[in-house]
Amino acid sequence: MIIVIKDNQEKKQIENLTNWIKSLGLGIHFSQGEKTAVIGLIGDTSKVDIDLVRSLDIVESVTRIQEPYKNANRKFHPDDTIIDVSGRKFGGKYFQVIAGPCAVESEEQVISIAEAVKEAGAGLLRGGAFKPRTSPYSFQGMKLDGLEILKKAREETGMPIVTEIMSEKYIDAFLDVDVIQVGARNMQNFELLKELGKLKKPILLKRGLANTIEEWLMSAEYIMSGGNMEVILCERGIRTFETYTRNTLDLSAIPLVKEKTHLPVIVDPSHASGLSRLVEPMSLASIGAGADGLMIEVHNNPACALCDGPQAITPEQFLALQRKMDVMLPLVNKIRS
């Protein structure tokens, strides 16, 4: 960490600052220019509160050299982490597809979709039992009954299941889930992250709507610092000024995050746009950008009049998309696991 001191500050105040830094167990490299003084901090600065230092009246600017995350940092773990979920691998040379309905609605619905996406080559089954909804008046999901349905679908198809947890109070009910998903709105629900850090179970951590890449990795670090090293990152769109799309899928984040961390990074193209016709182009774009996998909503309900165009694609569209993916994967040196 490098601290630049404002011009013409009192020596006493600079000393106070350097003494405080030393009291944290850090070394100091002090360099006094003509007017500007620069303090270099030597040692593990991950515990230094950068916002506090930045707010000091004598400080002009502060720059981190060392990232504030360690377990998630590729510098300390150069090799890709590969996470194995009952044989379905995430990371490294592997490309993985999670597919299934947005919300669990019935056993029949889930099993029918599960069979279709398995047939088309998906590795894991997704489905929402607990649904985070902006409005208290919207359907909040089938909750524990939904979890049971997912487990039955797993039994029928052999596919591991991925589903979202919304509070640490449900952790016991999720112990039998294969991959626990943390939604965008809970990315900084630190109490939840801490509890997930105590498990030995893959966590799929979605990026928050307005969270930087660094904050995202710090949330992964919360889980990892508790001892659970199996974190799969999932980009799902960020909030910008543009309103034609619901969110802006930040695909430039993919190669950058993969430079910073050894964890696998997948993309959810369904939620960002909210439009099913964008799922195919944004899936291919994600592969081009270097994603380690995709999470795709697939819906199949011929009885429902509304299903001609929801944000989920049909099993037929999913199958066609899978075949296009197969052509693209060699270009980015990826194979199915």
Add this chain to the structure above:
Amino acid sequence: MIIVIKDNQEKKQIENLTNWIKSLGLGIHFSQGEKTAVIGLIGDTSKVDIDLVRSLDIVESVTRIQEPYKNANRKFHPDDTIIDVSGRKFGGKYFQVIAGPCAVESEEQVISIAEAVKEAGAGLLRGGAFKPRTSPYSFQGMKLDGLEILKKAREETGMPIVTEIMSEKYIDAFLDVDVIQVGARNMQNFELLKELGKLKKPILLKRGLANTIEEWLMSAEYIMSGGNMEVILCERGIRTFETYTRNTLDLSAIPLVKEKTHLPVIVDPSHASGLSRLVEPMSLASIGAGADGLMIEVHNNPACALCDGPQAITPEQFLALQRKMDVMLPLVNKIRS
């Protein structure tokens, strides 16, 4: 709600949509132009999933007429809600100041600041016992011990206390807190909001970093739909592209939110900028914009070398600011309670 249909759609698909709308118990007003058809929905549309409708292939655009929030909506409750916390009033003609340290560090610290801010005219005492921190390696607060210290300070000074809850698992410990604060990162922690809705206790709901005014009011609605009508809204800055400030304090939100809702709206000027020297101008600006109160960090620790310039102001600066506020309040037709 008004749904505009794309040009030249099949009659069958439009019928499917109108039938689905009717199945929700809503009436229809259909108007067919030369090429474009427009469907007006009649009745309580708060349960209609606007994102689902928007994602349909035949739909060009959807506009809400009725806001999706009811309890929080000024249309249905034209008079300002006034929330009384042991005689300290929020809302209507009243202006209220909450002050205290960022984090609870010791009994001596808290009581000394409490006495100073009370002397300067603050109505309530704030202090963080549980601290939401981006990094798992940062100090996470004194937790339950911190709560005890706040209660002692209340005993000593008679000031009601305001402090942040980070998980519904701590609700029992917070039952004796006067105002429970929900932090920006938990604004859409819906499980927490639901639990707070069951209490009879004022909730201070901070706006999320990247949440719209409508989402903020929907989170208030979560609490209110559970039966707890005492919600105080708190603007604390939103995330934008500007990096000179930590966040951008959205003061234009104040008069707009007050048009939309009858709930009191206060401002936290300390966190948005992260700079103590901006607290005074942004406090006066908040009053100009029509805020119902302020939450201000005050720090007092002569022993600490770093305290010459943290993001909190000193008790002396707080006192001077209070006197300036007194001059301004009549301009905006506000009085201290």
Add this chain to the structure above:
Amino acid sequence: MIIVIKDNQEKKQIENLTNWIKSLGLGIHFSQGEKTAVIGLIGDTSKVDIDLVRSLDIVESVTRIQEPYKNANRKFHPDDTIIDVSGRKFGGKYFQVIAGPCAVESEEQVISIAEAVKEAGAGLLRGGAFKPRTSPYSFQGMKLDGLEILKKAREETGMPIVTEIMSEKYIDAFLDVDVIQVGARNMQNFELLKELGKLKKPILLKRGLANTIEEWLMSAEYIMSGGNMEVILCERGIRTFETYTRNTLDLSAIPLVKEKTHLPVIVDPSHASGLSRLVEPMSLASIGAGADGLMIEVHNNPACALCDGPQAITPEQFLALQRKMDVMLPLVNKIRS
């Protein structure tokens, strides 16, 4: 356009509004609900100032049904526009690559790069003669001399040239340029757009840093309403809160813009990230998203110590990337022209 009136407004005020609408030559469809009145406007609403209507005290909300752009609108021109620049085609089934150095530095540099990118299969040569720079102290380009160098490179290689104009006062000097580029910062320099609308020459219109898709299409409309129908749109990244990347490449915009307009849409992956190692993944991602072409910076200066890693890729990297593109193009039904 649909105008929703606030509840309980005076009849006189609503009449004033409807009379004003009629005075613009538009028809009215008035629908009075229990409390809310809705006014539908019939006819060509592109001249109605939506911001003015929105600001009226009696108006709750306004929704456009008809887009405010006509010439650029796919509704009125369903077929893809194909722009032919000396045989290099943009749009429809064609995929086109523009490549060259960021700034024109010398004849030798430009010709050497031009030959290399032509060899690798690029269709057009790019190069900046006039450089928009945030700082007045930065190199502002070789200007008119730079234009001459580009023309010489065209003579040598036969490649049409693409270069940026920064003011309408230079239009005469640009009459011999094959494609005139409007930079992101000038996307809403309306005086410049009007002058370009008078030419018969393809215009490459970059999206502004913080401009919506609708504003981008309105700027195309400025050019087209002057009579120049040959506009190529170019996405180059938008400004968001994320600071790890210089800008966020908005690839979800590609399929959406192509729904809204018949104009070709290409992507500039070099400027968004500012990092040469992101050029390849973001190029492949752009193709996946459905782009009609790419504009890529290529640099070749073995004498320059700094050239081990600028934001431009080397001719060798460009060649390798071109071969990967060739594999991908059939997947998105595109061919080279």
Add this chain to the structure above:
Amino acid sequence: MIIVIKDNQEKKQIENLTNWIKSLGLGIHFSQGEKTAVIGLIGDTSKVDIDLVRSLDIVESVTRIQEPYKNANRKFHPDDTIIDVSGRKFGGKYFQVIAGPCAVESEEQVISIAEAVKEAGAGLLRGGAFKPRTSPYSFQGMKLDGLEILKKAREETGMPIVTEIMSEKYIDAFLDVDVIQVGARNMQNFELLKELGKLKKPILLKRGLANTIEEWLMSAEYIMSGGNMEVILCERGIRTFETYTRNTLDLSAIPLVKEKTHLPVIVDPSHASGLSRLVEPMSLASIGAGADGLMIEVHNNPACALCDGPQAITPEQFLALQRKMDVMLPLVNKIRS
């Protein structure tokens, strides 16, 4: 400027970089840690292209110590600049109000409003003769005829006039305007800024919709580096994800910009919200934040049915607002000039 080098880079590449820095006439302070090397640049770094350095493969991060602007920098000009426009002063202890109609529509309209705002205490008259409009189909202003009307109003009332220029080709026509305004969309129209830098005439420079404070000051620097030191900055709202307001007025920018620069900073509260009822609260908020003045739209057209609620306030509302300002100004140590 401080450059942090990535771990384990080749010595040769670091040497290339340091040699290049030296070739720019700068000194080097090199510090090699255990793994990380840090290079401090000594001298005038305003000509160093920070984006180029940041893009180098061996570079981890770059931090400016010295701001890239000089003439606009308070460090080199600690005293407030006071700009005198025919006796109306901007900056220092002075508070100035510019008022008038959005667009010039007729001589009668402009003179009538001019007289009203003069009576209420406004110092300068504003009015748009050239109007930047998103749509080519919207009214583009009375142009040169509008300028003549403004000059007549100046003759009648003695008020200096402020009006917007949209292209350098009109500079001759603006030589007799008292303050030339550069609109938000032209903040980075560098060719225009350069021409304005050659004049001896105050320039009112609005902040771009999505421009950082640093970019804004760099645009002021463009004008000042040409020799014209009279720049008045004007905050008018930035683009964020929030859609309830048209833009988000960034009042936290005011005290920060005034720390960074000696130039006067005023606020335009009318355009940010697009709602006349927000003009009063946001004006008072701007004064609280420390603005050196306000630019306010005032409209007066009893014959127009639409004028019950445009984004401009009436002369009566303006008068009432002026009286509230008078009460507030002593609080922020400001006087009218």
